[in-house]
Amino acid sequence: MTKKSQGANEDQVKEPKRKIVPLKSQKEAKEVKSSKKEEDLLLDSGTDSDYDGCSLSGSLNSDDFDSEDDFDSHRETQDDSGHEGSDEVIDSENGEEEDGSDDEGSEQREVAEESDSSEDEVAPRNTVGDVPLEWYKDEKHIGYDITGKKITKKEKQDKLDSFLATMDDSKNWRKVYDEYNDEEVELTKEESKLIRRMLKGEAPHADFDPYAPYVDWFKWDDAIHPLSSAPEPKRRFIPSKWEAKKVVKLVRAIRKGLIKFDKPEEEPNVYLLWGDDSASDQKSKHLTYIPPPKLKLPGHEESYNPSLEYIPSEEEKASYELMYEEDRPKFIPKRFTSLRSIPAYENALKESFDRCLDLYLCPRVRKKRINIDPESLKPKLPSRKDLRPYPNSCYLEYKGHTGPVTSISTECSGQWIASGSTDGSVRIWEVETGRCLKVWQFDEAVKCVAWNPLPDFPILAVAMGVDLFFLNTELGTDEEQQRIEELLRLDNLPELDEAAAAIAKWLPDEKYRGIKIRHFKNLSYIDWHPRGDYLSAVMPGGETRGVVIHQLSAHSTKRLPIKMRGLPVCTLFHPNHRGLFIIATKKYVRVYNLHKNGEPIKKLETGLREISSMAIHPGGDNLVVGSKEGKMCWFDMDLSSKPYKILKNHPKDITNVGFHRSYPLFASCSEDSTAYVFHGKVYSDLNENPLIVPLEILRGHSSKGGVLDCKFHPRQPWLFTAGGDSVIKLYCH
């Protein structure tokens, strides 16, 4: 299709719009056409619909624009479209249009004039107006012609065919597809030239000369007056003073040598810096210089060709990915079979930079590094063989309880042991044989059992709930039995004062022919005085009345004249000093003198979180405290109120600790179902510290429930342990 006919078509297309503005001339019609063209090109260049809309609006604007001057109006459109963000191509298209019009100006005008009459000759043109062409995407037509008939789309050519056609056609490069009219437009030579000029940044019009000589419109000739009537000043004719000054300044600067014209000679910047090292022996006044640590030297794995075993397998590499970034190995060995195949190391700069950062940002501290065998840190302990005898192997098991055995107690002769369990039974066993001699059955879980320490009074004290029982074990001779029965008869109950009565009530126990003392709170611990007449009972809930002392012979109960601080855990009578009474609360152990009306004597700071048990050395000066965090403290009470030794031996709560009465042994048992046996020798020489040696870890109780109590045999170096698995074990040497 020729350009002329196209122009005519454009006119037709724009007909309805032009009717709105009746004053439009032919020139303007042409301009509309050009803007239309521009839009088409835009579409061709594959811009999106937004863009397309913009240019459309631009064209509309130009439509409204009324101007006689062709060139100007074109510039306007161009500006508009440019304003909307058009690129060079668009500009060039505009220009081209304009150029074409100017080139064949008159001729085209004629064509435009004829356009009305030549309507019939041209093909039907699209009249859809400025609607997005997308709307017709799925239709078979692209719009309507002037008569309202559908303009059908051209049949789409086969891709291959179209490609071949484009290949064959040498003029293909200047063909442009007009989507609006669904036709191909071929650019003329002039148009393409114009585009080229625009791309070069020149004026689109070939004839336009940007450097045209200036035409001075001002008439100079026939002016009567000069612009300034002042006479020419004198300074125009004499040399400048300031310039002279400047020159003098420069001359002086040159004379003084401030301005030099030849470059200063470079003095050698390297010389023998360390000529004589002797002068440098003087000590520097500054802080000690800590040389930076050298970088780690590379190992086999960093080699470019390491042994195969240094290279991680695929699975290992995959497992690195799953690791945290800090844990991931910094360097993964690689293997190259020849030197020439090694690539550049990508982290070279980074590592160098990191090193620099370390050098000037990291605090340097001199640290002593010990390079010793860790085994040498272990203290030299005396051989265990020399410290025999001590319990080390399980010899007997006492089975019979159905619940965890909470407490055991040995009779002072060592022939019997008593045990109490949570199933409510108290049993007496023969040590040698494991025979169960006697069983008492109660309703409540037994908390604590304790034999009277006197050999001729085989009485058993049993604590459970709020009750404390004194039971006759019916051992011993008849004479002893008689005495015990007498003792346990509550005939002449002395009058208790009201305070004591509120704490405990003495009642006869018909069932077992013993005594029952009913307390006002639950009992947790009982302990006999070594003389066997007094018994202390601990009630953690009792607050200030938490510890009471019962006197068996007088059937009376006494409150302690002590102000309790904290919850009492366990109590002890001092083995040698009659009046000394030791109370362990959760954090501290305090010693009182009961003879002096409960005067506080000592306070031991354990530093433990929660004390669970305590035992005193038969010598009376050393104390072992077990805690619920698994620590054991040995106190030398003469030495200090701080622990002499803290042993962290159990991972779980220590349930009980105990000293042997004659051998230098002590033990601890814990909920981790082990019991430790220690050698704990106390010297009579006060200057010598006690010797503590761990001897044996006794295992054997099942892991559930742990070991709840341990007691030494009074004469032999044997240890009884009561387990949560309802078994009592005897460990012998």
Added chain:
Amino acid sequence: MPKHYRPAGKKKEGNAARYMTRSQALKSLQVNLNLFRRLCIVKGIFPREPKKKVKGNHHTYYHVKDISFLQHEPLLEKFREIKTYQKKVQKAKAKKNEELARLLLTRQPTYKLDRLIRERYPTFIDALRDLDDCLTMVHLFAVLPASDRENLEVKRVHNCRRLSHEWQAYISRTHALRKVFVSVKGIYYQAELEGQKITWLTPHAIQQVFTNDVDFGVLLTFLEFYETLLAFTNFKLYHSLNVKYPPILDSRLEALAADLYALSRYIDASSRGMTVEPKVDASSSSQSNDRAESELRLAQLQHQLPSSEPGALMHLVADKEVEEDEETRACKSLFKDLKFFLSREVPRESLLFVLPAFGGTVSWEGEGAPFKEDDESITHHIIDKPSAGHMYLSREYVQPQWIYDCVNARIILPTEKYLVGRIPPPHLSPFVDNEAEGYVPDYAETIKRLQAAARNDVLPLPGVGKEDLEDPQNLLYAGFMSRTEEIEAAENKKTMAEREKQYHEELKKELKKEVTGSVVDDVAAPVVEEGEGEESSVPDAAQIAQDTADMPTLMMSRKKRKLYDAMKIGQKKKSESVERIKQRKKNLKADQ
């Protein structure tokens, strides 16, 4: 009263008075962070760790003395001067006074770092001790491309290159190189100078890339200091050889990027006492290579003989004779009678450095080489191609790794494994103490055997080599024995315990049979047991061993126990990694 109350007018004491945070330091010095950083870098000042961090944990602390040290630094004044001068120039430029700006720029104040070097390293030994980082950095920048964006000028790159070559030439000339290791990161060299072991890393001669996560300002400040340090060190070293510094090089060789060779020739020539610069006959290459050889020989001879100058003589006696210990002699004579020729594709710079350092004669393919490829006397041709083209029968064609392995082993290794086209045996790090590490790679043992064979002049038979390996093996064997013994002992214990148990049970039965409930003499039974009731019966042997081992740890103080635990963890990690390697090796063997 608050805990930290201090009466007015009373001075601070302790850590609060002795340390200040970085921002406090900036304030007291009246500098910005950039300038402070530069000062710290060139002065070698680093933060310190106070015992008690008064201002909190998230601060960096400097010692007050360090800061006052900076305060009195003339360089600080100089930096300020430069800053104001820059402002002057900028002002001139802003006023379009180009002439003044140009004039000002020609007279910019400059500063020097030589005083700082003397201050930081009062003796030469000190400087050598801290030379590792310096060398690594200079070698790295010698291969970096100059870049406008990073403010890295061509001049500096060239300077780095020159300095590194000067250093290498000296090391090579004095045969001070000890170990070489080709790693993925580059080539590690270790030299020994005045009793100091100096290790540095040179990147592979491939174009390096700039990464974005690096602050070049910091790197360049460090480089500035290091360049100066290395220049002075080189001066001192060259001075000790009686060679003028900076060396004036043959421009032709320099243009051919054979600086190292040019340098070594320069040193050779001038250490002979010749003040004349070496002239290279450009016309005939054969003549020149003959001359180079003769020069080398002469230089070496000259070194053996005391030179005529009294000062030089003293020097030679003082330096050379003492310094030339056994190791240096061994290094010097390693490749003594060998002549090498380098193919185009091998890393020339590295080999030109290493081979002469160990007494070899070397040439390469290209312009300015001392001798050509067709020289009949060449013994080894270093090649890194899958196959060689034309092969001379008189020489051996080996891969470059052979040289590095020879250097590390200090013997001439057999070349079969390194011949052209083969995959060479693993390249092992010379910096690892295999015995301490707990794992000896196979090839290390082979090398050891070869070394032993070379020393005894006996053929490398496996039986003979074993003698030398006895020591570690014996140790291992002993360790193994002790363990097996332990296990045996434990087992013995177990059987004993079982027997005991049986015995006890029998005893129990007997007792029950005898009398039940009757009074038993409570001493009787234990007396019987006392004979053999010694060991626990229930726990297994491992448990017992564990318990006995753990027992003394109970008695340790907490500090010691923590230390012990930490050491144990370290040992465990080490043994785990060795174990992993062994496992991998086993797997590899299983796959084959």
